[in-house]
Amino acid sequence: MESFSISTPGKCALLDITDKVARIVAQSSVVNGLAVVFVPHTTAGVTINENADPSVVDDMLGHLARAVPESARYTHAEGNSPAHVKASMMGSSVTVIVENSRLALGTWQGIYLCEFDGPRTRRVMVRVAG
Secondary structure (H helix, E strand, O other), X not given: OEEEEEEOOOOOEEEEOHHHHHHHHHHOOOOOEEEEEEOOOOOEEEEEEEOOOOHHHHHHXXXXXHHOOOOOOOOOOOOXXXXXXHHHXXXXXXXXXXXXXXXXXXXXXXXXXXXXXXXXXXEEEEEXXX
């Protein structure tokens, strides 16, 4: 298992981590298998989506903000309930097929760390298995 840390720039952000994960896959001994990307945080997530047009990230963050507003009534005392809800919606892991020592992502796909309670330093764990 490999891991890396990433500092997030603000309260909510989607950060493209595809290159970091691809480097870990390329450096592993696995030619064909799976890569699992996991974030061990309750207010952050990970997802796969388009990485060619930056407006997709803006749209995703905008719609998540409308779906889970900061101003709604929450009972969690820390004040970061929206971050918990958004993280659960995105999920804490993704699995990608590894083919010929490379991530088998689609042409427009990228892997994103989803920050919902930043800025923070987040840990991303990657397990490559054959």
